[in-house]
Amino acid sequence: MDLTDTEDERDFRLRLRDWLRRTLPTLPPPPPAHDWPARRAYDCGWQRALYDAGYAGLHWPTEAGGHGATPAVHLIFLEETERAGAPYVGANFVGLLHAGPTIAAEGTPAQRARWLPAILRGDEVWCQGFSEPEAGSDLAALRTWAVREDDTYVVTGSKIWTSHAEVADWCELLVRTDSAAPRHKGISWLAMPMSAPGVTVRPLRTLAGSTEFAELVLDRVSVPVGHRVGEENDGWRVSMVTLSFERGTAFAGEVVACRRTLADMARTARDNGRWDDSSLRRRLGRLNAQFTALWRMTQWHACAGDAPRTGAAAVSGSVFKLLYSHARQELYDTAADLLGPAALDAGHPWTAARLSSLSYTIAAGTSQIQQNIIAERGLGLPKGR
Amino acid sequence: MDFRPTSDQQALRATARRFLAARFPRDRLRRTVDADAAAGADDRLDRGLWRALGEAGFFSLRLPEKEGGAGLGMPEAVLVFEEAGRALVPGPMAATHVAAGLVPGAADGAAVVTALDGPGVVEHLASADAVLLTGGPTVHVLPAGRGPRPAPDLPTTVPLRPLDPTTPLHRIPGPLPGDAGQRLTGTDAQQLRLHATLLTAAQQLGSAARTLDMAVEHARNRKQFGRPIGAFQAVQHVCSRMLARTDLARSGVYAASVTMTVSEVSAAKLLADEAAVRNARDCLQLHGGMGFSWEADVHLHLKRAWVRREQWQPPAQAEELLALALLDDGGIAPRNV
Ligand SMILES: Cc1cc2nc3c(=O)[nH]c(=O)nc-3n(C[C@H](O)[C@H](O)[C@H](O)COP(=O)(O)OP(=O)(O)OC[C@H]3O[C@@H](n4cnc5c(N)ncnc54)[C@H](O)[C@@H]3O)c2cc1C
Numbered sequence: 137m138d139l140t141d142t143e144d145e146r147d148f149r150l151r152l153r154d155w156l157r158r159t160l161p162t163l164p165p166p167p168p169a170h171d172w173p174a175r176r177a178y179d180c181g182w183q184r185a186l187y188d189a190g191y192a193g194l195h196w197p198t199e200a201g202g203h204g205a206t207p208a209v210h211l212i213f214l215e216e217t218e219r220a221g222a223p224y225v226g227a228n229f230v231g232l233l234h235a236g237p238t239i240a241a242e243g244t245p246a247q248r249a250r251w252l253p254a255i256l257r258g259d260e261v262w263c264q265g266f267s268e269p270e271a272g273s274d275l276a277a278l279r280t281w282a283v284r285e286d287d288t289y290v291v292t293g294s295k296i297w298t299s300h301a302e303v304a305d306w307c308e309l310l311v312r313t314d315s316a317a318p319r320h321k322g323i324s325w326l327a328m329p330m331s332a333p334g335v336t337v338r339p340l341r342t343l344a345g346s347t348e349f350a351e352l353v354l355d356r357v358s359v360p361v362g363h364r365v366g367e368e369n370d371g372w373r374v375s376m377v378t379l380s381f382e383r384g385t386a387f388a389g390e391v392v393a394c395r396r397t398l399a400d401m402a403r404t405a406r407d408n409g410r411w412d413d414s415s416l417r418r419r420l421g422r423l424n425a426q427f428t429a430l431w432r433m434t435q436w437h438a439c440a441g442d443a444p445r446t447g448a449a450a451v452s453g454s455v456f457k458l459l460y461s462h463a464r465q466e467l468y469d470t471a472a473d474l475l476g477p478a479a480l481d482a483g484h485p486w487t488a489a490r491l492s493s494l495s496y497t498i499a500a501g502t503s504q505i506q507q508n509i510i511a512e513r514g515l516g517l518p519k520g521r
Numbered sequence: 522m523d524f525r526p527t528s529d530q531q532a533l534r535a536t537a538r539r540f541l542a543a544r545f546p547r548d549r550l551r552r553t554v555d556a557d558a559a560a561g562a563d564d565r566l567d568r569g570l571w572r573a574l575g576e577a578g579f580f581s582l583r584l585p586e587k588e589g590g591a592g593l594g595m596p597e598a599v600l601v602f603e604e605a606g607r608a609l610v611p612g613p614m615a616a617t618h619v620a621a622g623l624v625p626g627a628a629d630g631a632a633v634v635t636a637l638d639g640p641g642v643v644e645h646l647a648s649a650d651a652v653l654l655t656g657g658p659t660v661h662v663l664p665a666g667r668g669p670r671p672a673p674d675l676p677t678t679v680p681l682r683p684l685d686p687t688t689p690l691h692r693i694p695g696p697l698p699g700d701a702g703q704r705l706t707g708t709d710a711q712q713l714r715l716h717a718t719l720l721t722a723a724q725q726l727g728s729a730a731r732t733l734d735m736a737v738e739h740a741r742n743r744k745q746f747g748r749p750i751g752a753f754q755a756v757q758h759v760c761s762r763m764l765a766r767t768d769l770a771r772s773g774v775y776a777a778s779v780t781m782t783v784s785e786v787s788a789a790k791l792l793a794d795e796a797a798v799r800n801a802r803d804c805l806q807l808h809g810g811m812g813f814s815w816e817a818d819v820h821l822h823l824k825r826a827w828v829r830r831e832q833w834q835p836p837a838q839a840e841e842l843l844a845l846a847l848l849d850d851g852g853i854a855p856r857n858v
Pocket of ligand 1: 263264265266267268271272273274296297298299300349495498499500501502503504505508754
């Protein structure tokens with residue numbers, strides 16, 4: 137068990153730190169929270185800066201346009217960027233953290249060449265079209281269907297809660313390609329251009345008032361057969377690869393950001409007098425333990441090779457996601473107690489974060505679903521009912 | 522960075538598990554429970570077992586080889602203490618381990634060394650040869666032993682009716698004499714406390730992992746309404762949270778064994794205490810009426826977890842330390858650069 141940097145890791149850390157010190161002050165001011173086009177531009181600008189400096193797709197395989205770095209180096213990247221207060225992946229979440237990795241793992245060389253460089257450069261933004269009005273937790277109940285006509289799929293149906301759909305160029309889309317097959321056996325994973333005729337995006341408001349997600353109505357949308365990643369009707373397996381990236385690694389950087397927030401909270405408490413309340417202090421101390429250990433768990437999973445590359449979703453991703461989503465909610469509930477009446481101002485960043493934290497136990501598989509997965513696949517308990 | 526245990530570390534853990542299965546199997550635990558329950562605070566810790574633990578290296582493994590140790594570090598110590606916690610080995614394991622090399626006989630298990638970490642309670646006083654006083658800036662050692670006043674240098678010692686049948690306790694009501702016993706020069710009290718705290722956390726982790734296994738096994742086998750109770754989601758979700766809690770504590774304990782920073786050790790203890798206590802309670806609940814019986818082992822894990830929780834940095838103290846650490850460095854500075 138070794139947690140120290142190797143010489144290479146240390147060099148990498150120091151070089152990155154230096155680059156961040158020089159680069160972050162040159163960034164434009166962050167855009168207003170609810171202005172999605174401006175946020176897209178900002179997030180993509182940051183991604184472009186990373187790309188130009190050689191930090192994009194660090195741990196992606198070289199044949200996917202990445203640098204083939206070890207998971208340890210990737211974690212150092214997350215640690216240093218978050219610690220320095222660098223921008224969040226934002227609109228590039230899907231592309232960088234799960235659609236891109238899925239294409240890297242399952243795509244053909246031509247597909248990798250078509251989509252991955254654009255993701256890494258921050259040129260193209262992706263969204264995720266998995267959930268449907270009748271298929272949420274029970275994702276395999278999805279009905280959006282595709283009919284094959286020569287070398288195109290004609291897709292009809294609807295998707296819901298699609299984050300960043302308004303500003304996305306591509307959608308990782310799950311469709312039914314064989315309605316006669318058992319439900320898990322008739323699904324395919326397609327890359328759909330959002331500009332295709334027949335795609336309608338209807339923004340939906342979140343409880344925070346933002347149009348962060350949308351409903352997609354798909355009316356005879358043509359998608360070339362060459363845009364299918366994986367075999368026809370093998371999309372369920374491919375989607376499990378996507379979900380394993382989404383649950384396993386996508387939130388790792390946020391743990392570091394939460395630790396930074398926690399330290400800010402402690403300083404705020406000291407300044408506003410709440411520090412004298414031992415029950416509040418002890419909650420902060422407890423959160424410190426949780427987030428410290430969550431970060432160590434991330435390192436453990438990365439070193440144990442649990443960070444997914446291919447194959448079935450690792451149970452460890454569900455364990456992490458379950459713990460992290462609840463810890464994040466506790467973090468911002470504690471922030472509210474610390475702020476007192478000031479927490480009733482929805483403009484306060486911690487209040488905004490408190491609202492958004494409510495989605496963490498729902499999106500990317502609810503806490504109940506994570507617990508089902510842990511029980512059945514991690515502990516070998518009989519299939520639940 | 523490579524956080525995985527090395528193959529040597531994995532082999533060490535496996536050896537410890539085999540050793541404990543042979544030397545301290547369940548029927549041995551149960552006999553100890555029944556004997557101790559009858560004896561109350563006047564226990565006699567099994568000296569043969571203590572010596573065997575000593576010979577197997579449980580106390581000496583971090584001493585240099587020229588002092589009869591194995592020259593290993595805290596990561597290895599934590600792995601074998603986790604196994605001891607799984608098996609519910611009784612006795613002041615952490616205190617004797619940190620006394621190795623300081624108190625004659627501790628390293629090879631010839632002596633039983635217990636500890637008093639500030640005012641409060643002390644375990645296995647009647648069996649101990651020595652008591653470490655670790656609550657102050659310097660570490661002192663007092664002779665102890667059998668007899669009406671097991672530790673003559675301590676002000677008063679009041680035997681308790683022990684909550685955990687295999688952990689007899691004495692209460693020390695008054696303040697400790699600052700200059701009692703012999704001062705151990707060249708010993709860093711803070712380091713010694715850190716080591717003992719983390720070793721206790723490792724035992725809690727082992728107990729948490731064991732009650733998780735017991736709960737899952739029971740959930741697979743016990744049938745009600747025509748199916749294993751583990752098919753009921755309410756039961757499954759309890760088990761899932763037990764696993765998540767255990768994994769979080771394990772990440773904390775193993776990381777702390779590598780970094781040995783004050784805040785990581787506190788985090789490890791806090792999370793391992795919570796995992797041990799809550800897993801034991803969940804395990805008890807899932808066993809139904811049997812969980813409330815003396816016959817099942819669940820209560821032994823719960824009671825031991827309650828005792829260990831109060832030893833070497835109880836949760837309130839750990840939380841306060843962790844809160845303070847947030848003001849120091851934000852808690853996020855990587856320490857390895
Ligand atoms: C902010 C946000 C962003 C999102 N972004 C996207 C996106 O970009 N793309 C996308 O495809 N989807 C997205 N989603 C959708 C998300 O994946 C689903 O909301 C989620 O999977 C739950 O599905 P549902 O909403 O249909 O709830 P339901 O499945 O109807 O669940 C309702 C309740 O029932 C419980 N439940 C359901 N089944 C079980 C069971 N078997 N056992 C126990 N309890 C059960 C759930 O835990 C939940 O509490 C997003 C959601 C949110 C909140």
